[in-house]
Amino acid sequence: MSLFPIFLKLTGRPCVVIGAGRLAESKIESLRAAEAAITVIAPRAIDAIAERADAGELILRARPYVEGDLAGAFLVVAATDDPAVNRAVFAEATASGVLCNAVDDPPFCDFYFxxxxxxxxxxxxxxxxxxxxxxxxxxxxxxxxxxPLDLGDWLADLGNLRREVVTAEPLNESRRLLLHQLAQRHVCAYDQCPSRLLAREHARTNPIPMEKA
Ligand SMILES: C[C@@]1(CC(=O)O)C2=NC(=C\c3[nH]c(c(CCC(=O)O)c3CC(=O)O)Cc3[nH]c(c(CC(=O)O)c3CCC(=O)O)/C=C3\N/C(=C\2)[C@@H](CCC(=O)O)[C@]3(C)CC(=O)O)/[C@H]1CCC(=O)O
Ligand SMILES: NC(=O)c1ccc[n+]([C@@H]2O[C@H](COP(=O)([O-])OP(=O)(O)OC[C@H]3O[C@@H](n4cnc5c(N)ncnc54)[C@H](O)[C@@H]3O)[C@@H](O)[C@H]2O)c1
Structure with missing residues (x-):
C-alpha cells in the first residue's frame, strides 16, 4: 500500500476521540502535542484523561458515542474496546468526510499513527x-x-538565522548555497557565532536590490 506522508497543522482544529482508555490516552498525547482542540467521548475515562479534562486541556463527555458526535470534527480516533462501536464511528466519519483512525484496525483507518x-x-x-x-x-x-539530544535547540537557532538571511538577502543561487552551508555547522545564539558572522558577511556582499527591499 502506498501511503501519503504529510505533517498536518492541527492547532485549534476540532478532533474527537471516542474511548478513554490507555490506547486513547496515547493518541490524545499525540494530538495534544499538535495543539488540537480535543473532545473525548466515553462512559469511563482513565484518571490521566479525567485529570486533563479537569485541567481544561480537553473536553470530556462521559457517555457512549452516538451518531452525530462527529459533526464539525476535522478528524476522529475510535479507541473503544468495542469493535462494533469503532466501525460505526468509521461509517459516520466516511459519510461526513471526517478523517478516521480506528486504533489497531487497519481496514477502518483513513490514516495511521x-x-x-x-x-x-x-x-x-x-x-x-x-x-x-x-x-x-x-x-x-x-x-x-x-x-543528538540538542538537535531541537540547534534547529531553533538555525531557523532564526535562516529567517535573518531570508529577510536580508534576495532569493538567488548564492542565498541557497549559503543556507546549505549554514545547515552543515552548528549555529549558536552567541552574537559572534561563526555561522552568524558568515551570514552577515554574505548579506553585506549580496545586498537586496533596492526595488526588492
Ligand atoms: C507506530 C504505532 C503508533 C501508535 O500506536 O501511536 C502503531 N502501533 C504501535 C505499536 C504496536 N502496535 C501493535 C504492537 C504489537 C506488535 C505487532 O503487532 O507488531 C506494537 C508494538 C508494541 O507495543 O509491542 C499491535 C498492532 N498494531 C496494529 C495492529 C492491527 C493489525 O496489524 O492488523 C496490531 C495488532 C493488534 C492485535 O494483535 O490485535 C495496527 C496499527 N498500529 C499502528 C501504529 C498503525 C500502523 C503503523 C505502522 O506500522 O506504520 C496501525 C495500522 C493503525 C493505527 O493504530 O494507527 C505504535 C508504536 C509506537 C512507538 O512505540 O513508537
Ligand atoms: N492497551 C493495549 O495495549 C492494547 C493493545 C492492542 C489492542 N488493544 C485493544 O484496543 C482496545 C482499547 O484498549 P484500551 O486499553 O484503551 O481499553 P480500555 O478498556 O481501557 O478502554 C476502553 C474505552 O472505551 C470506552 N467505550 C466503550 N464503549 C464505548 C462507547 N459505546 N462509546 C464510547 N466509548 C466507549 C470505555 O468507556 C473506555 O474508556 C481494546 O479492545 C483492547 O483489547 C489494546
Missing part, C-alpha cells in the same frame, strides 16, 4: 504501512539513540 522521534520542531515519522508496528517501534528506538 506513525512512530515518531522528536527533537523540538524536528520530527522523524516512521511508517511500515501496518506491515510491522513492532519494526516501526524498533527503528524509532535506534534513531532516537543516534540523534
Amino acid at each position: 506513525p512512530s515518531v522521534v522528536r527533537r523540538g520542531d524536528l520530527q522523524l515519522a516512521i511508517s511500515t504501512a501496518g506491515n510491522s508496528p513492532a519494526l516501526a517501534q524498533q527503528l524509532r528506538k535506534e534513531l532516537n539513540e543516534q540523534l
Whole structure:
C-alpha cells in the first residue's frame, strides 16, 4: 500500500476521540502535542484523561458515542474496546468526510499513527504501512539513540538565522548555497557565532536590490 506522508497543522482544529482508555490516552498525547482542540467521548475515562479534562486541556463527555458526535470534527480516533462501536464511528466519519483512525484496525483507518522521534520542531515519522508496528517501534528506538539530544535547540537557532538571511538577502543561487552551508555547522545564539558572522558577511556582499527591499 502506498501511503501519503504529510505533517498536518492541527492547532485549534476540532478532533474527537471516542474511548478513554490507555490506547486513547496515547493518541490524545499525540494530538495534544499538535495543539488540537480535543473532545473525548466515553462512559469511563482513565484518571490521566479525567485529570486533563479537569485541567481544561480537553473536553470530556462521559457517555457512549452516538451518531452525530462527529459533526464539525476535522478528524476522529475510535479507541473503544468495542469493535462494533469503532466501525460505526468509521461509517459516520466516511459519510461526513471526517478523517478516521480506528486504533489497531487497519481496514477502518483513513490514516495511521506513525512512530515518531522528536527533537523540538524536528520530527522523524516512521511508517511500515501496518506491515510491522513492532519494526516501526524498533527503528524509532535506534534513531532516537543516534540523534543528538540538542538537535531541537540547534534547529531553533538555525531557523532564526535562516529567517535573518531570508529577510536580508534576495532569493538567488548564492542565498541557497549559503543556507546549505549554514545547515552543515552548528549555529549558536552567541552574537559572534561563526555561522552568524558568515551570514552577515554574505548579506553585506549580496545586498537586496533596492526595488526588492
Ligand atoms: C507506530 C504505532 C503508533 C501508535 O500506536 O501511536 C502503531 N502501533 C504501535 C505499536 C504496536 N502496535 C501493535 C504492537 C504489537 C506488535 C505487532 O503487532 O507488531 C506494537 C508494538 C508494541 O507495543 O509491542 C499491535 C498492532 N498494531 C496494529 C495492529 C492491527 C493489525 O496489524 O492488523 C496490531 C495488532 C493488534 C492485535 O494483535 O490485535 C495496527 C496499527 N498500529 C499502528 C501504529 C498503525 C500502523 C503503523 C505502522 O506500522 O506504520 C496501525 C495500522 C493503525 C493505527 O493504530 O494507527 C505504535 C508504536 C509506537 C512507538 O512505540 O513508537
Ligand atoms: N492497551 C493495549 O495495549 C492494547 C493493545 C492492542 C489492542 N488493544 C485493544 O484496543 C482496545 C482499547 O484498549 P484500551 O486499553 O484503551 O481499553 P480500555 O478498556 O481501557 O478502554 C476502553 C474505552 O472505551 C470506552 N467505550 C466503550 N464503549 C464505548 C462507547 N459505546 N462509546 C464510547 N466509548 C466507549 C470505555 O468507556 C473506555 O474508556 C481494546 O479492545 C483492547 O483489547 C489494546
